[in-house]
Amino acid sequence: MTRFKKSLIAAVAAASLALAGTAYAEKVMRLHHLNNDNPFDNGSGAMATVFKNLVESGTNGSVTVQTYPNGQLGDDAGVLSQLRAGVVQSGIHSVGGFASAYPMIGVLDVPFAFPDVSTTYEVFDGPFGDKLAVDIEEKTGLKVLGFGDSGGLFAITNSRRQVRTPDDMQGLQIRTMGLDTHQEVIRALGGQPTAIAWSEVYTALQTGVADGQMNPIPIISFARFDEVQQYLSLTNHLFAPYVWVVSNRFWDSLDETEQKVVESAARSAIVAGRGISRIIEASDRGLPHLAANMEVHSLTPDEMDAFREATQPAVMEIISEKYGAEGEEMLAAFLEAIENASQ
Known part of the structure; x- marks a missing residue:
C-alpha cells in the first residue's frame, strides 16, 4: 500500500471518528x-x-x-x-x-x-x-x-385574619399564578386576585402589596412565607x-x-x-415548622363544602367558556378519573 493510500485511509478514519463523536455529543x-x-x-x-x-x-x-x-x-x-x-x-x-x-x-x-x-x-x-x-x-x-x-395540595396564607369560611376571604388581595382559573377561585370567594411574578412574591407580601398567596406547604416553607404571613389555612383546594x-x-x-x-x-x-x-x-421543614410561626387552621368537612359550593360552579363556567366542548369533554374525563380513584 502506498504512503498516499495509507494517509488517505487514516484521514477518512479520523473524519469518521470525529463525526461519530459529534453524534455522540448530541445526546x-x-x-x-x-x-x-x-x-x-x-x-x-x-x-x-x-x-x-x-x-x-x-x-x-x-x-x-x-x-x-x-x-x-x-x-x-x-x-x-x-x-x-x-x-x-x-x-x-x-x-x-x-x-x-x-x-x-x-x-x-x-x-x-x-x-x-x-x-x-x-x-x-x-x-x-x-x-x-x-x-x-x-x-x-x-x-x-x-x-x-x-408540593401537594394548596393552602392559603395571609397577614390579616384566619380564613375559616368564604366570608373571611372578602377583600383579601391574594397572589395567584396568571391562570384565569386560579384567579376565579379567589374572585368567587370574594377576594381580589393579583398576578405577581414568583420572584417578587416575598417582597409583595412583606410590603403589603398582597395580603396573601396560595401554594402547597413545602413551597410556603421553602419560600419562608411564615416570616411575612401570620395565618395559614389548610384548604387543600387545588393540585397543580x-x-x-x-x-x-x-x-x-x-x-x-x-x-x-x-x-x-x-x-x-x-x-x-x-x-x-x-x-x-x-418534617421540621414543613407544616410543623410553619405551625410554630403561624396560626394554622384545617378546614372541617362542613367548611370545605362551603368553599366548594362557592368556587366550583364559577370555575367550571370559565372552563366551558374558554375551552368549549373540547374542554368540557376533558373536564368530564378528569372528574370521572377522580371519582374512580376515590372509590
Whole structure:
C-alpha cells in the first residue's frame, strides 16, 4: 500500500471518528426546572437529580443530562419556545408556565376536586394522565414524560385574619399564578386576585402589596412565607402538577433502548419527587415548622363544602367558556378519573 493510500485511509478514519463523536455529543439532555438541584430540598430538585443518575447509568453514558436549576435558561414560557426549537431538550414546568403552550391545562383547576393527595397520583398515572399527555403532544409537539408533584395540595396564607369560611376571604388581595382559573377561585370567594411574578412574591407580601398567596406547604416553607404571613389555612383546594416534557427532536434522536431508559428514569424520578414533597411537608421543614410561626387552621368537612359550593360552579363556567366542548369533554374525563380513584 502506498504512503498516499495509507494517509488517505487514516484521514477518512479520523473524519469518521470525529463525526461519530459529534453524534455522540448530541445526546446531551439539557433539563430545565425552577428550583435548586438539592434532592432533599424540593420536588423538582429530587426529580432532576434522580433522573440524571438513572439516565446516565442506564445508558452507560450514551445519554448525558445537564440540569439547569433555578430557571437559569429562562422562565417556563421562554424555555418552552427553546424546547420547540430544539435548543433545550427537556423541562419540568409549572402549570402556570405551561399554559402558554397548552392553555387547556386550566381544566385541572377545579377547586376542591381531590379528596387527598394520593388520589392525584392515581389520576395522573392512570388513563386520564395518558389522555392528557396525548392531547398535549398533539397540540404542542412536545412529548410528555409524566406529571410530577409540585408540593401537594394548596393552602392559603395571609397577614390579616384566619380564613375559616368564604366570608373571611372578602377583600383579601391574594397572589395567584396568571391562570384565569386560579384567579376565579379567589374572585368567587370574594377576594381580589393579583398576578405577581414568583420572584417578587416575598417582597409583595412583606410590603403589603398582597395580603396573601396560595401554594402547597413545602413551597410556603421553602419560600419562608411564615416570616411575612401570620395565618395559614389548610384548604387543600387545588393540585397543580409539574408537566415534564421533552423535545420531540431530541426524543427521535434516541434509540429504542435509550428511550426506554429515559421513560423508566422519569417514572422513578417522579416517585422520588412525590416522596420528598411528603417528607418535607411532615418534617421540621414543613407544616410543623410553619405551625410554630403561624396560626394554622384545617378546614372541617362542613367548611370545605362551603368553599366548594362557592368556587366550583364559577370555575367550571370559565372552563366551558374558554375551552368549549373540547374542554368540557376533558373536564368530564378528569372528574370521572377522580371519582374512580376515590372509590
